[in-house]
Amino acid sequence: MPEKSKITSSELGTLWLTYQQKTMILRFLEYFIEKADDEKAKTIMTELYHEIDPYVEKIMVIFQEEVAVIPVGFTTEDVNKEVPKLYDNGFDIMFVRLIKEISMAMHTLNITMSSREDIILLYKDLTAITQKYYNQCTQYLIEKGMLARPPYVSMPQSVQYVKDASYLGGLNPFRNNRTINTVEVANIFHAIESNIVGMQMITGFAQCASEQDTKKYFSKGVELSKSFIKELNEVLLQDGVQTPAPSGGNATRSVIAPFSDKMMMYCTSLFCSFAIGGNSVGTSFSLRNDLSAKITTIMKDVFEYAHEGARVMIKHGWMEEPPQMENRDELRK
Template sequence: MPEKPAITSSELGTLWLTYQQKTMILRMLEYFIEKADDEKAKNIMISLYDEIDPYVEKITVIFQNEGAAIPVGFTSQDVNKEVPKLYDHGFDIMFVRLIKEISMGMHTLNITMASREDIVLIFKDLTAITQKYYNACTQYLIEKGMLARPPYVSMPNSVEFVKDTSYLGGLNPFSSKRTVNTVEVANLFHAIETNITGMQMITGFAQCANEQEAKKYFSKGAELAKSMIKELSETLLQDDIQTPSPSGGIATRSTVAPFSDKLMMYCTSLFCSFSMGGNSLGTAFSLRNDLSAKIMVFMKDIFEYAHEGAKIMIRNGWMEEQPQMESRDKLKK
């Protein structure tokens, strides 16, 4: 049998990112499992933990075999399971569901950037695990009445074609706008739903962060999420379309941090990346000009917010450097 080829730069990069994300999720699951007040939710999280934990070890072995440094990621020092509950009932599964949504996109993309069979298999397995638990979380939240369903619509009874370019309009304040279509509703509703969970998460972070700089940053993020929820909700309400309003999952009054500032900053950075990706899709599939323009403004705000967070992480020594390509200029000297 031929020996395995060395891993490529793309495979090294995607494995490194996966290691960071999985060690973060494991630390957060440890806390949420400890504080779970619902047996079914606890079992979902324990089962998820048991399924993804071995993949951290698999990635570690690959790094060792390739002679690559093992990333630090997130360790037991980044979580304190003994502190009071930071979030109310239901947030744990809401959070896990959103994390699994982020993971689905990441693992699918990572498969396309890998060619070595064992690495492709890792991302394939992780994709299946992610889909399994995303569905488990969704069904749990529906069963508990904690998941807002998108609005229903009358089924089309004929096929129609767009008749003129006014279909694309929306920027002119003196002309009427067409009602949003179902694809646009799907993107708007999803953006509101994810921002609500993100706002609840970052509000808790703002309450308990140790560093004042991080605390202010999280508060700013909560306000940004709130403004996006408000504007997108108003867009739906203009067409008499209901907006998502999930029950439960809010931050408690606790001000004691269960996670390190480093972990909370990384988690926020991950959510910003996911938000920019989701908004890109929203822009691509929204044909009404005013919707695309509004989403593009949000993307600019999110990018600037994420960039500000990166500076804070660097200043505090919280940003682990990704594997670098060789600097040929330095080698020549």
């Protein structure tokens, strides 16, 4: 058998990120499985746990073979399964579904940055697992009546072409823009839905965080999510389009933390990164200038919020540093 080539810097970076994300997901699942009061939800999460866990081990083996230090990631010290439920009414599956959505994007991107066959196959396997459980979570929420469905629309009867530049609209608030198209509805609806789950998650974090600065940070995130949801809802309502209104998934009255502040901050950072990436795609496919401007402003606010969170994590020594490239200037000295 030919000897494996060494992993590249890109492969090292993506494996490091994947290890961080997967160890975080396992800790969340451990708590949600322990507190699950619905057998079907518990089965979905338990089976997902058992499918993900071996891949954390595989990544550890790759690091060992490359004589690279194994990241800390998140351990049993970051979760306390004995505390009361922090979330109720299907939030566990809502959270897992959104995490699987983030994972799908990450694994697909990671494949494009890998060249060693075993690493490509690792991400390919993780993609299949992610798609499988994303679908299971989606169908579960539909069955329980907890998933807001996008609005229906009359089917087009003929092909139409854009006739002039007025289709793009402008930034004048007093000018009537055209009705939003279905591509724009899809992206706005998705952004609202993701923000609702994120707001529910961070509401629980704000209730139970140990440090005052993290509690303040999470509280700010709740208000930021509310403002985004309000702005995007108004876009849909202007054209009489139904807005997302999922039922359930709320935080309980518990103020006892099941997760470490470190892990809750990392999870929030992950959601912010996903929001920036998702909104970038939404902006690129929106042909109405006012919508692009609105989403760009939201992205700027999320970016600033994420950087504020990074400063909090650095202050507390919670931000694990990714592997660095060699500092050639220092080596020359």
